[in-house]
Amino acid sequence: DVQLVESGGGLVQPGGSLRLSCAASGFTFSNYWMSWVRQAPGKGLEWVANIKQDGSEKYYVDSLKGRFTISRDNAKNSLYLQMNSLRAEDSAVYYCTRTIVASPGDFWGQGTLVTVSS
Amino acid sequence: QSALTQPRSVSGSPGQSVTISCTGTSSDVGAYNWVSWYQQRPGKAPKFMIYDVSQRPSGVPDRFSGSQSGNTASLTISGLQAEDEADYFCCSYAGSHYVFGTGTEVTVL
Numbered sequence: 617d618v619q620l621v622e623s624g625g626g627l628v629q630p631g632g633s634l635r636l637s638c639a640a641s642g643f644t645f646s647n648y649w650m651s652w653v654r655q656a657p658g659k660g661l662e663w664v665a666n667i668k669q670d671g672s673e674k675y676y677v678d679s680l681k682g683r684f685t686i687s688r689d690n691a692k693n694s695l696y697l698q699m700n701s702l703r704a705e706d707s708a709v710y711y712c713t714r715t716i717v718a719s720p721g722d723f724w725g726q727g728t729l730v731t732v733s734s
Numbered sequence: 735q736s737a738l739t740q741p742r743s744v745s746g747s748p749g750q751s752v753t754i755s756c757t758g759t760s761s762d763v764g765a766y767n768w769v770s771w772y773q774q775r776p777g778k779a780p781k782f783m784i785y786d787v788s789q790r791p792s793g794v795p796d797r798f799s800g801s802q803s804g805n806t807a808s809l810t811i812s813g814l815q816a817e818d819e820a821d822y823f824c825c826s827y828a829g830s831h832y833v834f835g836t837g838t839e840v841t842v843l
Contacts, residue, residue: 651832653780660737661772661780661823663832675830678735711779718785719770720825720832726779 618642618723620712625728632702636728638695638712643723646670646690649715652697654708655727663720664710665697702732738763738824738835745841746814754838756807756824764805768827771800771809775820783822784809816842 624636636652651666665676665686674686685698695712709729713721739757746752756769763769769787772780782791784800787807797812807826811818819842824835 653834660837661774661825661834663825663834666831677831716785717827718768718789719782721772721780722782722785722791724779724782 618714620714620723620725622710622712622725622728625710625730627731627733628702629734630703630732632732633698633700634702634730636697636699636710636712636730638725640693640695640712640714643714645688645693650686650688650695651713651715651720652686652695653711653713653721653724654706655711656705656708659708662708666715666720667695699730702730704732706730707732735828735831735833738826738833740822740824740835740838742836743839743841745843746811747843748814748816750814751810751812752814752840753811754809754822754824754840756809756826756835758805758807758826758833760805762826762828762833763802763807765829766827767802769800769802769807770825771798772823772825773818773820774823780823811840814842818842 619641621639652664667686683701687696709727711727712725714723744752771784774780787802788800
């Protein structure tokens with residue numbers, strides 16, 4: 617079975633940094649694009665970023681303005697999201713998803729909560 | 735990258751049908767046949783329900799169906815059941831990125 621397990625969330629002060637990780641299993645990780653999708657408390661879903669199978673292409677939602685970096689390690693079956701200069705509006709549950717062209721997420725992790733607050 | 739527009743809520747009695755619209759633009763929904771739909775129950779991760787506008791992944795009941803006309807996609811739930819009560823989100827590919835809908839709460843009366 618496909619499994620995606622996120623970790624690394626927590627409470628961070630405005631302006632701080634955090635690195636999220638996602639451990640993938642149950643499929644050939646290196647064959648798939650992967651994405652991060654977030655959901656602020658009580659709000660809708662927002663696609664954040666995705667990365668090609670070999671890491672050669674990465675795309676981000678425009679509103680991030682270069683603060684986040686998506687990466688992957690195919691040898692470790694892991695996806696990452698480095699988040700810098702965090703703001704209160706970045707507070708959300710961050711989901712790791714397996715991506716196909718037709719969908720940013722045919723499989724989702726359980727999510728990890730990031731709270732940006734002083 | 736504006737969110738796709740969905741009605742805030744729809745409701746129906748068990749056995750009835752409900753339809754959720756998802757309106758985008760000629761740069762997203764109208765440009766690609768790559769609309770997907772997700773069901774999200776409270777406190778849970780979203781579940782993949784529809785892709786390529788109208789295709790169902792294995793395990794999704796056939797009472798869920800999707801369609802598209804121009805810049806608007808739709809999800810229809812036929813034979814509404816109590817377990818269908820949830821939030822539903824559409825999503826469209828928009829050329830190197832994805833945009834989600836605003837979300838619709840489905841209530842089973």
